[in-house]
Amino acid sequence: MSVSVGPVKAAMTRQSVSLRELARRTHYDVAHISRALRGLQRPSETLMRALADALDLSDDDDRVAYAARHPGRIDAAGVRALAASLAAQRRADDVVGPGPLVNAAEAQREALTALVRETSGKHRESLTAVASQASQFAGWLRIELNDYPRASALLNEAIDLADEIEDGSLAAQAHNLRGNIARQRQQWNAVHRNSVAAYAGESAPRQRVVNGAQAAWALTVLDRRGEAEQLLSEVEALRDKAADCAPPATAYWLTPEWMSLPIGHAHLLLGRHRDAAEHLRTGLYSLPLELRYALWTSEARAALAEAEA
Incomplete structure (x- = not known):
């Protein structure tokens, strides 16, 4: 791996x-590194390889730094590389959780948003x-860490x-995560508002299932059971398509x-414990073992335990 001075200095600060x-x-002299x-x-x-190893840098760090220094040279291949770097961080979150990733994700999001401002x-x-995805991913990590004010801003x-x-x-994916924050805070009108916005704005059918199911949770808690049941029926039909x-x-x-998980939550809130358990088991047991007990599945695991009890 080849890495330049910029990412090293940024990583030292971060x-x-x-x-x-x-x-x-690194066992190098302080004055030598400073010069x-x-x-x-x-x-x-x-020396640069030793510094990169000591700071756990990757080629992605250098790629983002290079792009930030040369906004006029951004091309399709460069954008794809930046997107690939972000995708790798998402996969890493599935395995190691948010703690080791959040500072790097914030730094990458800052570099990308600055790059957008300078690029035409x-x-x-x-x-x-890609910058929107980076802000969204950094926001998701902050949600996992219960830092809701920072997550909301991102x-x-x-x-x-x-x-x-x-x-x-x-935009719909970010609204869905805002609904997630509101749910953690028990702000059910906000859950409904953000989930409906996500449901209406999303074109991808699978993501719409998640948005609609979360909106149904909120309607149930807001004592609008009839609307919740109607929406849940619509969501289940959409899930099949x-x-x-x-x-x-x-x-x-x-x-x-996996789409069975949010549907299972909605059934649980409606008091349909058998249906909830079936959906939640289907969703959880479809995950690879290394993901089944990831931090982001804790809510589903708790819901399954409640439904089975």
């Missing part, structure tokens, strides 16, 4: 790593879509970026089985 600590990790990072001497490949031309729209940013390029699907459609690239986890 991780609060001092020159002295970096020297301890290299300040541009007073040309750093060797060996035919690739700006696709770059803006999701608002994701919606603004999606609206700028009139991407209703990306959605099974034949591919999931959005930004929501790879939406398998036909």
Whole structure:
């Protein structure tokens, strides 16, 4: 891996790593590292590789930094590489959780949003879509960490970026996560408002199932049972049709089985424990073992235990 000075300095700031600590990790002299990072001497490949390893950098860090330094050189391949970097972080969250990823995700989102402001031309729209996804992903990590004020700010940013390029699907995904925050706070009118906005704005059938089911949860809690049952019936019919459609690239986890999870939650709130347990088991047991007990499945596991009890 080849990495330049910029990502190293950014990572030092992000991780609060001092020159002295970096020297301890790499066994290089402090003054030698300082001169290299300040541009007073040309750093060797060996030194840069050692610094990158000490800070756990990847090629993706260098790619984002290069793009930020050269906004006029953004092309289709560069946008695809940035999207691939973000996709890799999403996959990592499934395995290691939000803690190790959140600072890097925030840094990447900051670099991408700055890059959007400086970029013009035919690739700006696709770059803006990646920036919206980055803000949304950073917001999701903050939700996992129960940092709801920061999550809300990031999701608002994701919606603004999606609206700028009139991407209703990306905006709907962020509205759905805003509904998730409201649900954690027991703000059920806000859950309903955001979920309905997501349900109406989303074109991908599988994502609509999730949005509609969450709206049905809210209607049940708001004592609008008739509306909840009608919407849930509509969502279940949509789920059967959605099974034949591919999931959005930004929501790879939406398998036909996984869509049973939000439906199971809605059945549980309606007091249909047997139906709830069946749907929740279907959704959870479809996941690979390494994901079945991930942080983001804890709510579904608790709901299944309640339904079976």
